[in-house]
Amino acid sequence: MTYQLTHLDALESEAIFIIREVVAEFERPGLLFSGGKDSAVLLHLAVKACWPQPVPFPVVHVDTGHNFPEVIEFRDRRAAELGVRLVISSVQESIDRGEIVEDLTPGASRNRLQTHNLLKVIEEHRFDAVFGGGRRDEEKARAKERIYSFRDEFGQWDPRGQRPELWNLFNGRHRIGEHFRVFPLSNWTELDIWQYIEREQIELPSIYFSHEREVFYRDGMMLALGPFTTPRDGTSEELFLAQVRYRTVGDMTCTAAVESTAKSPGDVIAETSIARVSERGATRADDRFSEAAMEDRKREGYF
């Protein structure tokens, strides 16, 4: 017997430890659940951390109204199966009520608008800790973020004023109105996520695997034909059928597909291990406009 954990077991144990710390020390946790693969893994870990009891806190979705139907179906079904409370905050409703104004320039997405709903739902439900599936390998600004990420009463992140995080001694102390974003998957990479999904046989929305879809190219991204995205007249945008899958799930308006024949997590791993383009670069049109895009957004209170 060697007393050494594999990398996946070590990551799993670390995540469970973090989730249990939050359950023990916070009064009103919530878990952000987009239906994407990272949040599916996060929810799976929450189930393990809380076992044999059911997950006691609600899962929260900020719904932009532009989501893939497959993802919404998966979200609802997964929450029902686990018997967890699903809290939905609708960006569309906030637009309809005039709380936020949609940017109607072509190509603009609703991603940035989510910040409003996220902060609103945190305030309404008085969440003091919100689990997120963010990983530090995703993006440069995230690479610096703590596992327990403090947010002031405006929900803002201050990258320069972060609390030191030492050993496994997390400091979740805060005043009323302040909260923490907690990232148990901080140390996971995209590959770790897929290996874990394969090992644990975690179910995902079908769009993560190869399927046939009507798509067209816009600014080098392969976008799906849908209610919110159609080829523009007078451009070279032309519809065609392709075998595709998605590497992340976001708005249909700005999440691009990649050509793929991968039918299972194992196939995806084989593809990812040789993939030459990062997850966000490949498939999130909205992150490409500036190197500092994510940092700015996070300061404002984004995921």
Place this chain on the structure above:
Amino acid sequence: MMELLRFATAGSVDDGKSTLIGRLLYDSKQVFEDQLESVERTSQAKGYEYVDLALLTDGLRAEREQGITIDVAYRYFATPKRKFIIADTPGHTQHTRNMVTGSSTADLVLILVDARSGITEQTRRHAFLASLLRIPHIVVCINKMDLVDYDETRFKEIREEFEEFAEGLDVGALTFIPISALIGDNVVDRSQKMPWFTGPSLLEHLETVELTPDARSEGFRFPVQLVVRPRSAGAELHDFRGYAGEVARGVVAVGDEVVILPSGFSSRVVAIETADGTLDEAFAPMSVIVRLEDELDIGRGDMLASPTDPPIVSQDIQAMICWMSETPLRPGAKLGLKHTTRWVRALVRGLDYRLDVNTLECDYDAADLSLNDIGRIDLRTTAPLFYDEYSTNRLTGSFILVDEQTNITVASGMILPQNGRRASD
């Protein structure tokens, strides 16, 4: 089996730390095309003739603008043998706290030295902090060997100087590797240009360095995180009562006797459970639920431990701390203290000395500790801690101090040996 190695990097500004990390990511094929393109674009915009791999590891905008790293950034890469987590910590003096933050969980620290300038005050400080934090392995990378004609004599000079002052410190295993981060010599592949160096390349070393001591030889420690008593669940769980937590040290097996602290009662482990089924034994750092034979009053912050090799129990703690706040620490301060899963309050009864991290001299007349100072203090806690000396176990020997007004973490503490009472006494 693929293992996890956590390491931290330390070096003065311009020693080549970012270039080295960029090189490791690049040569181990962890850099995506779009990331490389973005770095190529930036390099061009800055008028460089080469692709600055250092840009791969630069994070926040302010830092990019200043051209320096100011906080801890984490990087990931993997080879078929190991997955690596790099805590990239900045080098300048005012950020001792960042190195401490980045290194607290590291298995290894990589200290960079510029072959031209040799050992500097910063190098000494990094080596000292590595010894203070008990990082088991230190790798000294003597960088920019291309700028000293790959000269063996220069390498040896620096190594000897490092070894000399390291003798006065309690450092872990020491390894020296001559490299050129810019060109890639001895980073991933062994260099043809330094035939006189017969050791492994940096990556080979990272892939093979011995990770854990023998867990069986260490007394079991299990800080209780949560008491698990399902209320809503069905009849089959009606009698379920267990203690969730992460094994902080050693091994526990079903049938083992454990002592419960602070009560001092003992009991026997009847089951070790996880969501995936029951286990015969568990070892650090596994997250499990332990169930005991007896119904005892046990709560979060209590500890299950080996009865033959128990921790020390005391309310009087002596510790080295690194002060991390702008507001200085003065004796008499009352602070929140978190140790394992336990919060108590602590009174700083005395400041024994402040340590000059460059000269290692102790100032016994120091009246306070300021930001980035290291010093030895005496604490009295509101309730006993169950701890081990930091030098024997990082998880049960460390604590943080928290300002109770601002809630900010103001110090990291490492508990020193003293005349505390063993739980068995």
